Amino acid sequence: MHPWIADRTTTFDASGIRKVFDLAAKLKDPINLSIGQPDFEVPESVQDAAIDAIRGGKNAYSPTQGIGPLRSALQQEIDSRYGHDDREVFVCSGTSGGLMLSMLSMINPGDEVIYLDPFFVMYPALLKMCGGVAVPIDSYPSFQLDPDAIAAAVTPKTKMILLNSPANPTGVTATAEQLEAVARLAAEKNIALISDEIYSRFHYDDAFVSPAQFNPDTIVIDGFSKSHAMTGWRVGYVHGPGEVIATMLKIQQYSFVCSPQPAxxxxxxxxxxxxxxxxxxxxxxxxxxxxxxxxxxxxxRPGGAFYLFPKAPGDAGGEAFVHKAIERGLLIIPGKIFSARDSHFRISFAASDETIAKGVALLNQLADEA
Incomplete structure (x- = not known):
C-alpha cells in the first residue's frame, strides 16, 4: 500500500456495484437488470427549471442549507405531515451526502449502529470511516423488520438505529406496527433513529409510513434522485431536531458546501x-x-423500491450464479455486496418491460440448468 494512504481506507473495499457497472460498459447490448436508478427521463418541466436557473445566472454557491424557496416548500410539506415543534430541514448533496453528514455528526469511535442485513452498501463503509461499530441484524429469509431482534441487539454502546424502508436491495417494506415498535424503542432508550426514505414514493401495496410519525426525534433522509430520475443532480434533504440539523450544516459547510444551485x-x-x-x-x-x-x-415479494432479491438456485451460491448470468449477457448484482451471506442476488426492475421479459427468460433458463 502507498505510504500516504490513510489506514481508514483499508477497512472497506470499493463498491461491488461499480465493478458490475464497469463490466456492463464492456459488454455489447447486455440485458441490464443491475442499475438502481429509474429508466425514465427527468421530467421536462424539471429540466426546464434547471436550464432557466443556469441561464438566469443562478450558478453560484447557494446558502449551505439550500435555496430559500426549496427549503420553504420542503418545510411546509414536512410541517403539514408531522406537526412537530422541533423539526427543521436542509438541502444536502444527495441522500448519500445526508447519510455521511448524519454519521459524522452523531457517531463517535466505538459507537454501535444497528441495521438490517441485507443493507445498502454505503452503511458499513460510512460507519467505518467514522470509527463506528456495525451491528447488522440478520433478516433472512423474509427480510422483515423484527423489533424484538432490534431490541435484543441494543447495548449501552448503541448510538443509532438505521432503518431503510422500502429497502435496498430487497424492496421489502416494514409495516406500520414494526416501525412504531422500533421508533418507540429508540425514544425509550434515547437512541438516534435514522430513516433512509429515498424510496418512499415507490410504495405499491399500501400507504408509506415513516417512523417519524411515532418518534419526533427521528432524523429523516430523502431526496429527488430515485423519484424523479435525478440521480446525477445530487439534491437530497434531511429533516430532524434543530440542534442535530445545525451540526450537520456545520459539517456540510466544510465538506460539500452546498447542493448544486441549478439542480x-x-x-x-x-x-x-x-x-x-x-x-x-x-x-x-x-x-x-x-x-x-x-x-x-x-x-x-417487494412492497416498494424497484428491486427483487431472490435466492440463487442450486448450491453454488449467489456470486457463482451471477457470474454465469453475466457470461450469458445478463447483468445482475451479487447479494454478498449487500450482506454477510452469499446466497442471493439483486435484480433491478427499473428497466423496460422488454428487458425484464428477456431477463426473466434467461434467469429461468439458468435456474433449470442449476
Whole structure:
C-alpha cells in the first residue's frame, strides 16, 4: 500500500456495484437488470427549471442549507405531515451526502449502529470511516423488520438505529406496527433513529409510513434522485431536531458546501410533478418480474423500491450464479455486496418491460440448468 494512504481506507473495499457497472460498459447490448436508478427521463418541466436557473445566472454557491424557496416548500410539506415543534430541514448533496453528514455528526469511535442485513452498501463503509461499530441484524429469509431482534441487539454502546424502508436491495417494506415498535424503542432508550426514505414514493401495496410519525426525534433522509430520475443532480434533504440539523450544516459547510444551485431550482419544480403514472408503471414491472420468476426462485415479494432479491438456485451460491448470468449477457448484482451471506442476488426492475421479459427468460433458463 502507498505510504500516504490513510489506514481508514483499508477497512472497506470499493463498491461491488461499480465493478458490475464497469463490466456492463464492456459488454455489447447486455440485458441490464443491475442499475438502481429509474429508466425514465427527468421530467421536462424539471429540466426546464434547471436550464432557466443556469441561464438566469443562478450558478453560484447557494446558502449551505439550500435555496430559500426549496427549503420553504420542503418545510411546509414536512410541517403539514408531522406537526412537530422541533423539526427543521436542509438541502444536502444527495441522500448519500445526508447519510455521511448524519454519521459524522452523531457517531463517535466505538459507537454501535444497528441495521438490517441485507443493507445498502454505503452503511458499513460510512460507519467505518467514522470509527463506528456495525451491528447488522440478520433478516433472512423474509427480510422483515423484527423489533424484538432490534431490541435484543441494543447495548449501552448503541448510538443509532438505521432503518431503510422500502429497502435496498430487497424492496421489502416494514409495516406500520414494526416501525412504531422500533421508533418507540429508540425514544425509550434515547437512541438516534435514522430513516433512509429515498424510496418512499415507490410504495405499491399500501400507504408509506415513516417512523417519524411515532418518534419526533427521528432524523429523516430523502431526496429527488430515485423519484424523479435525478440521480446525477445530487439534491437530497434531511429533516430532524434543530440542534442535530445545525451540526450537520456545520459539517456540510466544510465538506460539500452546498447542493448544486441549478439542480435545487429543478428540485423545487419537481415538487409539483405528479409521479403517479411512473409509480403505476413500476407496480406493473414488479408484478411482471415476480410472476415470471415465481415458479423457479425463492424471494419475498417487494412492497416498494424497484428491486427483487431472490435466492440463487442450486448450491453454488449467489456470486457463482451471477457470474454465469453475466457470461450469458445478463447483468445482475451479487447479494454478498449487500450482506454477510452469499446466497442471493439483486435484480433491478427499473428497466423496460422488454428487458425484464428477456431477463426473466434467461434467469429461468439458468435456474433449470442449476
Amino acid at each position: 435545487q431550482w429543478g428540485a423545487l419544480r419537481a415538487m409539483e410533478v405528479n409521479l403517479q403514472g411512473h409509480i403505476d408503471d413500476y407496480l406493473n414491472k414488479r408484478d411482471l418480474i415476480c410472476d415470471g420468476l415465481a415458479d423457479r426462485f425463492e424471494f419475498t
